[in-house]
Amino acid sequence: MGALRGALSFTRFFVRGELPDGFRDRFMKNIKLRKFEPLTAEDEESERSGWCVIDRVFDLEFDHEKVFYNSYLNLGLRVDRWRVPPALLKAQLQEAEEELKAKKGLNKLGRAQKADLKQRITIRLRKRTLPTMRAYDLSWNLDTGVLLFWSNSRRLHDELAALFEKTFGLNIVPESPFMAAVECGLTDEQLYVLRGVEETIFFTQNAKRIGE
Known part of the structure; x- marks a missing residue:
């Protein structure tokens, strides 16, 4: 721009x-070598530039x-940036945690289990949308x-x-x-x-x- x-x-x-x-x-x-590489839903990073x-x-x-x-x-x-609505992520994460606890008969989930759920839900939500994209000119x-x-x-x-x-x-x-x-x-x-x-x-x- x-x-x-x-x-x-x-x-x-x-x-x-x-x-x-x-x-x-x-x-x-x-x-x-440093050209932009498009983001994918599975990437750990939520923002990338090039x-x-x-x-x-x-x-x-x-x-x-x-x-x-x-x-x-x-x-x-x-x-480019992934922008997953925080409220939507929180709601779906809570729902997924309750389902997993019921399935495994647990009262509480461990930190690793929560992190894994959050990552999987984040990927799922990213696949429903596209990252925001901006370009800034340089001369x-x-x-x-x-x-x-x-x-x-x-x-x-x-x-x-x-x-x-x-x-x-x-x-x-x-x-x-x-x-x-x-x-x-x-x-x-x-x-x-x-x-x-x-x-x-x-x-x-x-x-x-x-x-x-």
Whole structure:
């Protein structure tokens, strides 16, 4: 969602590190290794993320033309989640526990028995639905090192940073006034002074203070 549809809500990152020789082929190989793998009802995890082709959430077959456009590398971060209604899971689990106790003549079930029942019921409920699916666009200018990610979610930023480092061997740093100054080429002395600047909050004289 975002890049190819003109959405304006994105977060800017700076990519730290040097591009290796032959990076396009190397990156393509690593992208394929970390492409999205669809969830199954039997999976222990309830959420999974990985790369997909930008603006094509179901396209997991990568080639250079789909990923590289001039000096840009474009991808989608696909995130799928199983969402089983907690109330439904609880109700069916209670029913299954009562049936098992009656069948085996037990007054109480052990922890392992409860865990096994919960897993089986969760799988059964998952098979009745589909996981939720979202894809978030990413566009990386390989010349400038600026990366745009079409999400403002802090949790997704962390997920992106981890997958990005595993895939490309590089770190991303979110845009901030200090990082913008670094990218502008300030001297070490100027950056030292900037580090000591305290944040200033501006408000009009007519603005009411909290509690007034």
